Amino acid sequence: MATMKHNDIVKRIHHLVAELVSPSVPTPHLQPVYGEKDEGWSYPADGCIKCNIDVSSRDGGRKVACGGVFRNTLGYWVNDFTKKLGSGSVLSTELQAIYTALHLGKEIGVRKLWIKSDSIIVVHLIEKRWPPYHLHASLLKEIERLCKEDWSIVISHGFREGNLVADWMANFGHNRSLRVHVFQSLLVLFHCFDMILLVLEYLVK
Numbered sequence: 001m002a003t004m005k006h007n008d009i010v011k012r013i014h015h016l017v018a019e020l021v022s023p024s025v026p027t028p029h030l031q032p033v034y035g036e037k038d039e040g041w042s043y044p045a046d047g048c049i050k051c052n053i054d055v056s057s058r059d060g061g062r063k064v065a066c067g068g069v070f071r072n073t074l075g076y077w078v079n080d081f082t083k084k085l086g087s088g089s090v091l092s093t094e095l096q097a098i099y100t101a102l103h104l105g106k107e108i109g110v111r112k113l114w115i116k117s118d119s120i121i122v123v124h125l126i127e128k129r130w131p132p133y134h135l136h137a138s139l140l141k142e143i144e145r146l147c148k149e150d151w152s153i154v155i156s157h158g159f160r161e162g163n164l165v166a167d168w169m170a171n172f173g174h175n176r177s178l179r180v181h182v183f184q185s186l187l188v189l190f191h192c193f194d195m196i197l198l199v200l201e202y203l204v205k
Contacts, residue, residue: 041164046073048112051105052158053097054166055119056174057090064088065176066097067169068115070105079108082173083180094122095139097170098155100180102146112152120157127155 044050053068064085070078083100085093098115105113117123126147130140147153173181 041071041075042158043075044071044073044114045112048073048114048152049078049105049110050114050116051101052116052163052166053094053101054117054163054170055090055093055097056167056170057093058174061089062087063174064090064093065170065173066093066100067166067171067173068097068101068104069165069169070101070108070110079104079182080169081180081182082169082176084173084176084178086178090119091122091125092136092139094119095125095136095143098122098126099139099143099146102143102153104180104182106146106149106151110151114154114156116156116158116163118158118163123155123157 041052049070049072051068051070053066055064055066057064064087065083066085067080067082069080072078081100081104083096085096088096094117098117101115102113105115126140126143130137134140147155
């Protein structure tokens, strides 16, 4: 197991907390571009809510979870979720993350939603028609149904560098029960003891 110096761990925690409060990217109002390579979190267009999603898999898929963070055009935190799923593949967990982001976005009244995943395979799968015998056909149909409702949806690929907080939310899901947990805004910080333990575990693993 790799070890880190105390100062390095403190710096990483400070960076994570800074990202939780507000993403520090000096390039506002970037339009969604498929497969764009951004070095950090990028802002959605005016009137659009962006949801970064990520997944976490442990013990060879015996423990999987996903998470997501909704932010507005100014980068302010709108909503969030973590979801513990039990066991499963990375593909099924990525699809569950997208489905949950769509469902929650619809629930809170979002009219324009940009979902960003670091899985290019999942983005391709949703964009193209899948065979009716696909293993995850029922979940894909639900995603398609939600996408066709009366709102604007963009699902695109982005690199993990811009997904720090979503990655943390996915890992945080392992500490929750088997359901969707919505914390809203920075209420998640009230779970500070769990947060510190999780961050330390994540940094030294």
